[in-house]
Amino acid sequence: MTRPERAPAPKRAKGARASASAEAKAAIAPPQLDLFPVRPVVDVLDPRTVVGAQTGVEHLVRVRLRPNDAPHLIFHDRHGWYCESHGPACHAVQLARDEVK
Numbered sequence: 001m002t003r004p005e006r007a008p009a010p011k012r013a014k015g016a017r018a019s020a021s022a023e024a025k026a027a028i029a030p031p032q033l034d035l036f037p038v039r040p041v042v043d044v045l046d047p048r049t050v051v052g053a054q055t056g057v058e059h060l061v062r063v064r065l066r067p068n069d070a071p072h073l074i075f076h077d078r079h080g081w082y083c084e085s086h087g088p089a090c091h092a093v094q095l096a097r098d099e100v101k
């Protein structure tokens with residue numbers, strides 16, 4: 001009967017450590033981050049305010065694919081729709097177009 005008693009002992013010790021670790025993480029990271037799906041943040045800007053009064057830019061949209069990501073600046077002008085950093089094929093371009101429809 002001594003073997004079955006020895007086997008579970010190390011598992012209980014590990015379980016206690018994992019529980020303490022989970023509590024520590026919960027104290028650091030706000031639980032709300034896990035409750036809401038990650039959605040893009042889309043801000044429609046005024047091109048005349050950002051670029052200048054004489055600008056030919058029709059639409060200017062700032063897109064963050066995730067709230068903590070660096071923003072994509074999406075321009076709509078005589079050249080069409082394009083991302084300042086990634087060009088017309090950027091995924092954020094479609095999000096910007098949907099936002100100003």
Ligand SMILES: [Zn+2]
Nearest residue numbers: 072083086090
């Ligand atoms: Zn982009």
